[in-house]
Amino acid sequence: MIKVAIADDHQTLIDGICLRLENDKNIDLKFFTNNGRDFLKKLKNTPVDIAIIDIKMPKMDGVSLTRVLRAEHSDIKIIVLSMFDQIDAVRKMIDAKVNGYVLKTSPMDELVIALREVYEGNDYFDDHLEGISELFNKREKSEKSKLSQTEKEILDLIAEGKTSQEIAEVRQSAVSTIDTHRRNMSHKLGLYGKGELLRYAMDKKYKFD
CATH class of the missing domain: 3.40.50.2300 (Response regulator)
Incomplete structure:
Protein backbone atom coordinates (compact mmCIF):
# COMPACT_ATOMS: atom_id res chain seq x y z
CA MET A 1 0.00 0.00 0.00
CA LYS A 138 22.48 18.54 -21.25
CA ARG A 139 22.28 20.64 -18.09
CA GLU A 140 22.99 24.21 -19.16
CA LYS A 141 25.60 26.35 -17.45
CA SER A 142 24.37 28.97 -15.01
CA GLU A 143 24.48 32.67 -15.88
CA LYS A 144 28.06 33.90 -15.49
CA SER A 145 29.65 31.38 -13.19
CA LYS A 146 28.06 28.31 -11.66
CA LEU A 147 27.03 28.78 -8.05
CA SER A 148 27.95 26.08 -5.57
CA GLN A 149 25.21 24.05 -3.88
CA THR A 150 25.81 25.99 -0.65
CA GLU A 151 25.43 29.29 -2.49
CA LYS A 152 22.19 28.10 -4.12
CA GLU A 153 20.79 27.17 -0.71
CA ILE A 154 21.77 30.54 0.74
CA LEU A 155 20.26 32.28 -2.30
CA ASP A 156 16.94 30.52 -1.58
CA LEU A 157 17.06 31.76 2.02
CA ILE A 158 17.83 35.29 0.81
CA ALA A 159 14.77 35.03 -1.45
CA GLU A 160 12.69 34.31 1.66
CA GLY A 161 13.79 37.69 3.03
CA LYS A 162 16.10 36.30 5.71
CA THR A 163 18.96 38.43 7.00
CA SER A 164 22.56 37.20 7.25
CA GLN A 165 22.00 36.65 10.98
CA GLU A 166 18.90 34.54 10.34
CA ILE A 167 20.59 32.56 7.59
CA ALA A 168 23.56 31.91 9.87
CA GLU A 169 21.19 30.53 12.52
CA VAL A 170 19.46 28.26 10.00
CA ARG A 171 22.75 26.93 8.65
CA GLN A 172 24.49 26.94 12.04
CA SER A 173 27.39 28.98 10.74
CA ALA A 174 29.00 32.34 11.47
CA VAL A 175 27.44 35.55 10.16
CA SER A 176 30.81 36.43 8.62
CA THR A 177 30.68 33.20 6.60
CA ILE A 178 27.27 34.11 5.20
CA ASP A 179 28.48 37.61 4.34
CA THR A 180 31.44 36.09 2.50
CA HIS A 181 29.09 33.87 0.50
CA ARG A 182 26.98 36.94 -0.32
CA ARG A 183 30.01 38.80 -1.64
CA ASN A 184 31.16 35.80 -3.68
CA MET A 185 27.70 35.34 -5.21
CA SER A 186 27.44 39.02 -6.07
CA HIS A 187 30.85 38.85 -7.74
CA LYS A 188 29.99 35.71 -9.75
CA LEU A 189 26.68 37.16 -10.89
CA GLY A 190 27.93 40.68 -11.53
CA LEU A 191 25.59 42.22 -8.95
CA TYR A 192 27.15 45.16 -7.19
CA GLY A 193 24.37 47.59 -6.27
CA LYS A 194 22.71 47.66 -2.87
CA GLY A 195 19.83 45.18 -2.77
CA GLU A 196 20.72 43.68 -6.17
CA LEU A 197 21.39 40.21 -4.74
CA LEU A 198 18.01 40.17 -3.00
CA ARG A 199 16.23 41.24 -6.18
CA TYR A 200 18.10 38.57 -8.14
CA ALA A 201 17.21 35.91 -5.55
CA MET A 202 13.53 36.86 -5.62
CA ASP A 203 13.50 36.78 -9.41
CA LYS A 204 15.14 33.35 -9.57
CA LYS A 205 12.86 31.90 -6.88
CA TYR A 206 9.77 32.47 -9.00
CA LYS A 207 11.26 33.12 -12.39
CA PHE A 208 8.46 30.97 -13.84
CA ASP A 209 5.65 33.27 -12.60
Whole structure:
Protein backbone atom coordinates (compact mmCIF):
# COMPACT_ATOMS: atom_id res chain seq x y z
CA MET A 1 0.00 0.00 0.00
CA ILE A 2 1.40 3.39 -1.05
CA LYS A 3 0.87 5.96 1.71
CA VAL A 4 0.39 9.40 0.15
CA ALA A 5 -0.13 12.96 1.39
CA ILE A 6 -0.90 16.18 -0.51
CA ALA A 7 0.11 19.82 -0.04
CA ASP A 8 -1.81 22.08 -2.43
CA ASP A 9 -3.77 25.29 -1.89
CA HIS A 10 -6.39 24.42 -4.53
CA GLN A 11 -9.07 22.49 -2.64
CA THR A 12 -10.97 21.62 -5.81
CA LEU A 13 -7.92 19.82 -7.15
CA ILE A 14 -7.46 17.96 -3.86
CA ASP A 15 -11.11 16.86 -4.00
CA GLY A 16 -10.52 15.53 -7.50
CA ILE A 17 -7.45 13.57 -6.43
CA CYS A 18 -9.32 12.15 -3.44
CA LEU A 19 -12.13 11.02 -5.73
CA ARG A 20 -9.68 9.36 -8.13
CA LEU A 21 -7.71 7.58 -5.40
CA GLU A 22 -10.55 6.40 -3.17
CA ASN A 23 -11.19 3.33 -5.34
CA ASP A 24 -7.52 2.46 -5.79
CA LYS A 25 -6.73 -0.38 -3.40
CA ASN A 26 -2.98 0.18 -3.72
CA ILE A 27 -2.93 3.86 -2.70
CA ASP A 28 -3.88 5.24 0.70
CA LEU A 29 -4.31 9.02 0.94
CA LYS A 30 -3.36 9.69 4.56
CA PHE A 31 -3.93 13.46 4.71
CA PHE A 32 -3.90 16.72 2.76
CA THR A 33 -3.11 20.34 3.64
CA ASN A 34 -3.21 23.69 1.85
CA ASN A 35 0.35 24.77 2.67
CA GLY A 36 3.76 23.34 3.48
CA ARG A 37 3.80 24.38 7.12
CA ASP A 38 0.64 22.44 7.97
CA PHE A 39 1.94 19.52 5.93
CA LEU A 40 4.99 19.23 8.18
CA LYS A 41 2.83 19.41 11.30
CA LYS A 42 0.63 16.53 10.17
CA LEU A 43 3.63 14.55 9.00
CA LYS A 44 4.89 14.33 12.59
CA ASN A 45 2.05 11.97 13.50
CA THR A 46 1.32 10.41 10.12
CA PRO A 47 4.27 9.03 8.14
CA VAL A 48 3.89 8.68 4.37
CA ASP A 49 5.80 7.21 1.45
CA ILE A 50 5.17 9.94 -1.10
CA ALA A 51 4.41 13.66 -0.84
CA ILE A 52 2.49 15.29 -3.68
CA ILE A 53 3.23 19.02 -3.52
CA ASP A 54 2.38 22.20 -5.40
CA ILE A 55 5.08 24.81 -5.94
CA LYS A 56 3.32 28.05 -4.97
CA MET A 57 1.46 27.86 -1.66
CA PRO A 58 0.91 30.27 1.23
CA LYS A 59 2.96 30.14 4.46
CA MET A 60 5.49 27.67 3.02
CA ASP A 61 5.86 27.01 -0.69
CA GLY A 62 6.88 23.83 -2.46
CA VAL A 63 10.52 24.82 -2.83
CA SER A 64 10.90 25.40 0.91
CA LEU A 65 8.87 22.31 1.78
CA THR A 66 11.05 20.16 -0.46
CA ARG A 67 14.18 21.49 1.20
CA VAL A 68 12.85 20.59 4.66
CA LEU A 69 11.69 17.15 3.56
CA ARG A 70 15.06 16.39 2.04
CA ALA A 71 16.83 17.50 5.22
CA GLU A 72 14.54 15.91 7.80
CA HIS A 73 12.59 13.17 5.96
CA SER A 74 14.96 11.94 3.28
CA ASP A 75 13.06 8.66 2.96
CA ILE A 76 9.93 10.40 1.64
CA LYS A 77 9.68 10.59 -2.15
CA ILE A 78 8.38 13.83 -3.66
CA ILE A 79 6.20 14.41 -6.72
CA VAL A 80 5.52 17.97 -7.85
CA LEU A 81 2.00 18.58 -9.17
CA SER A 82 2.00 22.02 -10.78
CA MET A 83 0.62 24.30 -13.46
CA PHE A 84 4.14 25.51 -14.22
CA ASP A 85 5.48 23.81 -17.33
CA GLN A 86 8.41 26.18 -17.88
CA ILE A 87 11.79 24.48 -17.84
CA ASP A 88 13.07 26.92 -15.18
CA ALA A 89 10.45 25.64 -12.74
CA VAL A 90 11.24 22.02 -13.50
CA ARG A 91 14.97 22.62 -13.22
CA LYS A 92 14.59 24.25 -9.82
CA MET A 93 12.64 21.32 -8.45
CA ILE A 94 15.05 18.79 -9.96
CA ASP A 95 17.89 20.65 -8.27
CA ALA A 96 15.91 20.30 -5.03
CA LYS A 97 15.94 16.53 -5.69
CA VAL A 98 12.28 15.76 -6.30
CA ASN A 99 11.42 12.33 -7.72
CA GLY A 100 8.74 13.37 -10.16
CA TYR A 101 6.92 16.27 -11.82
CA VAL A 102 3.37 16.07 -13.19
CA LEU A 103 1.35 18.86 -14.78
CA LYS A 104 -2.09 19.68 -13.39
CA THR A 105 -3.34 19.87 -16.96
CA SER A 106 -2.53 16.20 -17.56
CA PRO A 107 -5.13 13.45 -17.00
CA MET A 108 -5.43 12.29 -13.39
CA ASP A 109 -4.20 8.87 -14.45
CA GLU A 110 -0.82 10.47 -15.16
CA LEU A 111 -0.47 11.20 -11.43
CA VAL A 112 -1.43 7.64 -10.54
CA ILE A 113 1.22 6.30 -12.91
CA ALA A 114 3.76 8.67 -11.37
CA LEU A 115 2.89 7.47 -7.86
CA ARG A 116 3.46 3.85 -8.81
CA GLU A 117 6.69 4.55 -10.69
CA VAL A 118 8.17 6.69 -7.94
CA TYR A 119 7.14 4.20 -5.25
CA GLU A 120 9.05 1.53 -7.17
CA GLY A 121 12.18 3.69 -7.03
CA ASN A 122 12.00 5.31 -10.45
CA ASP A 123 11.85 8.99 -11.36
CA TYR A 124 8.82 10.16 -13.34
CA PHE A 125 8.53 13.36 -15.36
CA ASP A 126 5.45 14.25 -17.38
CA ASP A 127 5.92 13.76 -21.13
CA HIS A 128 4.10 17.06 -21.70
CA LEU A 129 6.98 19.01 -20.11
CA GLU A 130 8.65 20.86 -22.96
CA GLY A 131 12.43 20.62 -23.00
CA ILE A 132 12.62 17.93 -20.32
CA SER A 133 14.69 15.60 -22.51
CA GLU A 134 17.19 18.34 -23.28
CA LEU A 135 17.38 19.21 -19.61
CA PHE A 136 18.41 15.71 -18.63
CA ASN A 137 20.70 15.23 -21.62
CA LYS A 138 22.48 18.54 -21.25
CA ARG A 139 22.28 20.64 -18.09
CA GLU A 140 22.99 24.21 -19.16
CA LYS A 141 25.60 26.35 -17.45
CA SER A 142 24.37 28.97 -15.01
CA GLU A 143 24.48 32.67 -15.88
CA LYS A 144 28.06 33.90 -15.49
CA SER A 145 29.65 31.38 -13.19
CA LYS A 146 28.06 28.31 -11.66
CA LEU A 147 27.03 28.78 -8.05
CA SER A 148 27.95 26.08 -5.57
CA GLN A 149 25.21 24.05 -3.88
CA THR A 150 25.81 25.99 -0.65
CA GLU A 151 25.43 29.29 -2.49
CA LYS A 152 22.19 28.10 -4.12
CA GLU A 153 20.79 27.17 -0.71
CA ILE A 154 21.77 30.54 0.74
CA LEU A 155 20.26 32.28 -2.30
CA ASP A 156 16.94 30.52 -1.58
CA LEU A 157 17.06 31.76 2.02
CA ILE A 158 17.83 35.29 0.81
CA ALA A 159 14.77 35.03 -1.45
CA GLU A 160 12.69 34.31 1.66
CA GLY A 161 13.79 37.69 3.03
CA LYS A 162 16.10 36.30 5.71
CA THR A 163 18.96 38.43 7.00
CA SER A 164 22.56 37.20 7.25
CA GLN A 165 22.00 36.65 10.98
CA GLU A 166 18.90 34.54 10.34
CA ILE A 167 20.59 32.56 7.59
CA ALA A 168 23.56 31.91 9.87
CA GLU A 169 21.19 30.53 12.52
CA VAL A 170 19.46 28.26 10.00
CA ARG A 171 22.75 26.93 8.65
CA GLN A 172 24.49 26.94 12.04
CA SER A 173 27.39 28.98 10.74
CA ALA A 174 29.00 32.34 11.47
CA VAL A 175 27.44 35.55 10.16
CA SER A 176 30.81 36.43 8.62
CA THR A 177 30.68 33.20 6.60
CA ILE A 178 27.27 34.11 5.20
CA ASP A 179 28.48 37.61 4.34
CA THR A 180 31.44 36.09 2.50
CA HIS A 181 29.09 33.87 0.50
CA ARG A 182 26.98 36.94 -0.32
CA ARG A 183 30.01 38.80 -1.64
CA ASN A 184 31.16 35.80 -3.68
CA MET A 185 27.70 35.34 -5.21
CA SER A 186 27.44 39.02 -6.07
CA HIS A 187 30.85 38.85 -7.74
CA LYS A 188 29.99 35.71 -9.75
CA LEU A 189 26.68 37.16 -10.89
CA GLY A 190 27.93 40.68 -11.53
CA LEU A 191 25.59 42.22 -8.95
CA TYR A 192 27.15 45.16 -7.19
CA GLY A 193 24.37 47.59 -6.27
CA LYS A 194 22.71 47.66 -2.87
CA GLY A 195 19.83 45.18 -2.77
CA GLU A 196 20.72 43.68 -6.17
CA LEU A 197 21.39 40.21 -4.74
CA LEU A 198 18.01 40.17 -3.00
CA ARG A 199 16.23 41.24 -6.18
CA TYR A 200 18.10 38.57 -8.14
CA ALA A 201 17.21 35.91 -5.55
CA MET A 202 13.53 36.86 -5.62
CA ASP A 203 13.50 36.78 -9.41
CA LYS A 204 15.14 33.35 -9.57
CA LYS A 205 12.86 31.90 -6.88
CA TYR A 206 9.77 32.47 -9.00
CA LYS A 207 11.26 33.12 -12.39
CA PHE A 208 8.46 30.97 -13.84
CA ASP A 209 5.65 33.27 -12.60
